[in-house]
Amino acid sequence: MAAPDYGGGEQGGSGPPLTGGSPLTEDDAEELLRCICFKTGPPRTVGVELEWLVHELHNPALPVAADRLDRAFAGLRDVPLASALTFEPGGQLELSSPPAASLMECIDSTSADLAAVRTALGASGLALTGFGHDPWHPPRRLLREPRYDAMEAFLDRTGSAGRSMMCSSASVQVCLDAGFEEPGPLGLGRRWQLAHLLGAVLVAVFANSPAGAGRLTGWRSTRQALWADLDPRRALAPAAGLPPRDAWAAHVLDTPVMCVRAEEGPWHVPDRLTFREWLRDGTGSGATRPPTRADLEYHITTLFPPVRPRGHLELRMIDAQPGEDGWIVPLAVTMALFDDPEAAETAYRTVKPLAELAGALPAPRNPLWHEAARHGLTDPELHTAAVSCFAVAREALPRLGASTAVQEAVASFHERYVLLGRCPADDFSLRSKEIRS
Secondary structure, three states, X not given: OOOOOOOOOOOOOXXXXXXXXXXXXXXXXXXXXXXXXXXXOXXXXXXXXXXXXXXXXXXXXXXXXXHHHHHHHHHHOOOOOOOEEEEOOOOOEEEEOOOEOOHHHHHHHHHHHHHHHHHHHHOOOEEEEOOOEOOOOOOOOOOOXXXXXXXXXXXXXXXXXXXXXXXXXXXXXXXXXXXXXXXXXXXXXXXXXXXXXXXXXXXHHOOOEOEEOOEEOOOOEHHHHHHHOOOOOOOOOOOOOOOHHHHHHHHHHOXXXXXXXXXXXXXXXXXXXXXXXXXXXXXXHHOOOOOEHHHHHHHHHOOOOOEEEEEEEEEEEEEOXXXXXXXXXXXXXXXXHHHOHHHHHHHXXXXXXXXXXXXXXXXXXOHHHHHHHHHHHHOHHHHHHHHHHHHHHHHHHHHHOOOHHHHHHHHHHHHHHHOOOOOHHHHHHHHHHHHHO
């Protein structure tokens, strides 16, 4: 199987070419979605995308001037990295690892890149901070580009959650191969189901965003609450009950187009024009041209479901984690529960009963995901599932070649948080004081 492309970021990056190419038909679009979004085969590779807030080195509660961030980021362009380096609209920094052949290859490569980035930022008096949502500062957009102008205009139609998502959120995204075509614990169908149930457990376990703009929000994961409040369809999982390819193709085509890109001038922001409608009427709702394959590929990057298929599966529900190496635990645990056959089977049986709590609504707007974001592991059903899943992940990690240090980090997290029904958000008051000291 060809190595999947783990590039791109939370909000889509620059995307494919702006214009050019032949107009796309509806049949062609559906076939492309089935082919390019799920590339099946034995799970072999892993990747991680790490978003970080960038703050003052000694006092993150102080705002950082935009021109200072610009100078620091410009200097990072000369730092040699294996990972792709991008920046989000609010000045968040993202490192997207290349596909790795093993867990330890991914960890070692990404750790080396992070060390280089931290050294360069430290020289400017800046630091990377791991929270799922900025606890101190209100949203502030720094990047002024047509795609972010269009995104802000589109998301503003449904409230303020979009600006907070764009400018104040950060995550750990784990990228795994889609799996075998055939049934079984490593099959695509099973992994798709597992991701949407285990995903709620991962939200609860790693919730780390209890505050925003200097106050507590009432959520363990404010970041996840923002995704659930984003707009009527864009951040939702596809409808359940259909095979993954059919469900995803329908979801993509029936989601409104965020923008029609242009080589010059502002990008057009249509009013309730789905991609399917754009295919059927190439100049509908003010669109000036019919869509191309490049437009379809860009449209996919403007969808923010908890699990986004991009050839591989991009798991997007985990908050950024505290500490320099906190991201390693969710990466290791998630890979163990998906890619070790024994652990995957046990994890699926463990989380399958959670479907009853989830009900018929798609994630993240169903009761299961709401409970995970609001209450974390204080919910008894999520706590029980998390304890079981961590136990089997710990058993699987040696089989995946995890180092002693990684195994010990997972064990420490298990004992400090999971067994006690706690998550990193519960440490916020203490940790925020430590950061300021």
